[in-house]
Amino acid sequence: MRQLFIALSLIALASSLSAQTDITHNFNNWAFYLGQYKLSDKWGIHLDIQYRTDERIARANQNLLRAGLLYYFKPSRHLTVGYAYINTYNAGIDDYLHEDRIWQQFIDVRAKAQVNMTHRYRLEQRFVEKSDGSDVFGHRFRYFNRTLFELTKDPEKKHPFYLALQDELFFNFFSHDINGQLIDQNRLYIGLGIFQQRLNRLEIGYMNQWINPARGGDVMNHILQLSLLHTLGF
Secondary structure, X not given: OHHHHHHHHHHHHHHHHOOOOOEEEEEEEEEEEEEEEEOOOOEEXXXXXXXXXXXXXXXXXXXXXXXXXXXXXXXXXXXXXXXXXXXXXXXXXXXXXXEEEEEEEEEEEXXXXXXXXXXXXXXXXXXXXXXXXXXXXXXXXXXXXXXXXXXXXOOOOOOOEEEEEEEEEEEEEOOOOOOOOOEEEEEEEEEEEEEEOOOEEEEEEEEEEEEOOOOOOEEEEEEEEEEEEEEEEO
């Protein structure tokens, strides 16, 4: 019950943040692969590959590659340090701008009965290319909450279905050259997924991404997201 209350509270907060009148709406598609490869009881590798498009699909709005080294305090808690490379399309110059990103995160997973809640705390140090060719630097903090509700009552079933609710808030700090706004964006998501042997998950869902840009009105992206989540132990 506590997990459900937290999830619903975050949804309510996200709805209030995005309840603006001057908003530009876009329709996008995201596909991503998330892998965790456990090398030992204490160490592992994180890999995240994402391809993001607008409604035309043919052209990528953004590509992301994120990799990191995992350290497990216990199976449900781990720390990751890594690097990410992001290419983002800029319509003003009809070309892609890149970002180099160093990041650190801590994940805490709480499970009870058929409910599984993940708390993720991530720090980012961002080196962002501007349209004039210069680079700027800033910091960002992200809090991510994701709750899975198993929809299949039989625990022995090989391919149980689940409902996913998640929200992620982004906060800028010491990032005036990138975005002087305190709240950078919010991502609210609901999805339906299926487990395969408890290690792999295939998921499809809707994400509402509210962006609070440095200049101009707010942006709201309505996103169809397809994801494959893979866990492998050596």
